[in-house]
Amino acid sequence: MKEKRTGFATRLGAIAATVGSAVGLGNIWRFPYQAGDNGGGAYILVYLLCVVLLGIPIMMSEFIIGRSTHKSMKGAVQELTPGSPFKIFSYVGVLGALLICGYYSVVCGWVIEYLWNSADGSLLGHTPEQYGDMFGALVGTPQRCVLWTLLFLLLNFLVLSRGIQKGVERMANIMMPLLFILLIVFCVNSLLLPGSMKGMDFLFNPKFEDLGWKGVVDAMGQAFMSLSLGVTCLITYSSYFNDDSRLMKDAVTISALDTLVAILSGIVIFPAVFSFGLEPNAGPKLIFEILPTIFQQMPGGVIWSVLFFVLLFFASITSTISLSEIPITFMIDEYKMSRVKALIITAVLMTTVAVLSALSFSTLSDVKLFGKNIFDFLDYVGPNIFMLLGGLVTAIYVGCFLKKEIIHNQLTNGGKYRSSFVQPYIIFCLRFIAPVAIIIIFLYYTGIF
Numbered sequence: 001m002k003e004k005r006t007g008f009a010t011r012l013g014a015i016a017a018t019v020g021s022a023v024g025l026g027n028i029w030r031f032p033y034q035a036g037d038n039g040g041g042a043y044i045l046v047y048l049l050c051v052v053l054l055g056i057p058i059m060m061s062e063f064i065i066g067r068s069t070h071k072s073m074k075g076a077v078q079e080l081t082p083g084s085p086f087k088i089f090s091y092v093g094v095l096g097a098l099l100i101c102g103y104y105s106v107v108c109g110w111v112i113e114y115l116w117n118s119a120d121g122s123l124l125g126h127t128p129e130q131y132g133d134m135f136g137a138l139v140g141t142p143q144r145c146v147l148w149t150l151l152f153l154l155l156n157f158l159v160l161s162r163g164i165q166k167g168v169e170r171m172a173n174i175m176m177p178l179l180f181i182l183l184i185v186f187c188v189n190s191l192l193l194p195g196s197m198k199g200m201d202f203l204f205n206p207k208f209e210d211l212g213w214k215g216v217v218d219a220m221g222q223a224f225m226s227l228s229l230g231v232t233c234l235i236t237y238s239s240y241f242n243d244d245s246r247l248m249k250d251a252v253t254i255s256a257l258d259t260l261v262a263i264l265s266g267i268v269i270f271p272a273v274f275s276f277g278l279e280p281n282a283g284p285k286l287i288f289e290i291l292p293t294i295f296q297q298m299p300g301g302v303i304w305s306v307l308f309f310v311l312l313f314f315a316s317i318t319s320t321i322s323l324s325e326i327p328i329t330f331m332i333d334e335y336k337m338s339r340v341k342a343l344i345i346t347a348v349l350m351t352t353v354a355v356l357s358a359l360s361f362s363t364l365s366d367v368k369l370f371g372k373n374i375f376d377f378l379d380y381v382g383p384n385i386f387m388l389l390g391g392l393v394t395a396i397y398v399g400c401f402l403k404k405e406i407i408h409n410q411l412t413n414g415g416k417y418r419s420s421f422v423q424p425y426i427i428f429c430l431r432f433i434a435p436v437a438i439i440i441i442f443l444y445y446t447g448i449f
Contacts, residue, residue, distance in 0.1 A: 019254050022228045040202060050224075056255050061430055069239065072232065072334070073232045076235065096231040104382075106375060152317070153350065153354060269291075272291075384445045392434075392439070
């Protein structure tokens with residue numbers, strides 16, 4: 001028997017949950033690293049432009065699909081455009097969510113181990129080389145890697161088992177404010193460090209000569225992926241929005257908060273990196289090898305280390321919860337399952353993928369998919385194939401095939417508000433800018449172009 005569909009209880013809760021789905025580990029390390037490596041302020045300016053021309057329009061397209069029907073993508077497309085072949089792409093979102101969450105949960109498991117080690121004091125007191133060895137030992141030990149991954153997934157599904165209002169929304173209302181508070185505390189501490197202004201100059205000074213083609217494409221890709229576009233996550237969440245929510249206002253608010261987290265993360269990281277004379281372009285090593293070196297040199301390093309990995313935990317679990325909700329809602333809508341049954345099936349499938357991914361650095365290291373281990377393969381196909389394909393299809397569907405009356409109705413809440421320039425802006429971006437940008441990102445990241 002199909003359960004009665006409930007929505008988010010408040011607009012604040014809906015925004016907090018949706019911001020949580022967008023804010024992830026990529027905001028904490030990927031955005032600052034790419035900004036610093038691609039011209040600082042020049043990269044940030046291009047990124048902001050990409051959010052306006054690419055991110056917000058595609059976000060709006062997903063909001064329109066989800067809120068207009070209060071269904072996941074397949075049911076929404078069947079209702080909005082009966083007989084349309086676009087409904088088959090709902091499976092892209094479901095499969096993409098399972099695969100992305102499968103490898104992402106492994107990284108989140110690493111975060112929990114580092115949080116544990118920070119709390120008991122064992123993380124600090126090592127050389128930079130030893131931190132590299134510690135991380136290698138973690139990913140190379142199957143029992144530890146699988147244990148922390150399973151623990152993270154357990155916490156993830158415990159929240160989801162409480163439902164949308166008591167689980168997802170309540171968790172977001174607690175974690176997202178705490179995340180912003182922690183970020184601000186870290187920013188103040190970083191700016192008070194000696195030599196911190198060198199890091200600020202590295203991050204914000206616009207060096208257009210260092211931007212290049214790579215920086216432009218990286219900014220497009222970061223804007224697209226940072227907002228959780230393309231895997232129907234935002235369609236799923238917006239299907240729980242109240243009918244009186246202002247979609248454009250919410251999209252701008254969510255995009256602005258997501259961008260703020262990324263910029264604040266840069267203010268946290270680079271002043272500290274420069275203050276202690278470390279490499280600013282450490283990339284993925286930043287979290288697990290470089291930052292522990294910084295924490296141990298700071299007064300109260302244990303406290304800062306614990307708080308930082310708590311911050312990462314908040315960012316990571318809010319993202320995986322939104323990804324996990326995609327197949328759960330899909331099965332509830334399409335197969336009339338109870339939430340409990342849909343959650344159990346999702347948990348089994350996602351755990352299987354996550355365990356295989358966790359073992360890809362040790363027991364299953366010899367298993368290769370197109371020359372990559374399981375973890376790296378999922379990390380590649382998730383963002384570069386599923387997210388981009390889903391975003392492309394969504395943009396074309398809303399921009400070219402969905403009736404303008406439906407778009408107008410969602411933008412104006414049935415005529416209550418004026419849309420003025422908003423509808424032409426969204427349709428233009430979805431028809432012409434977003435498809436071209438997504439194809440460029442795809443060609444670049446797949447090495448074709």
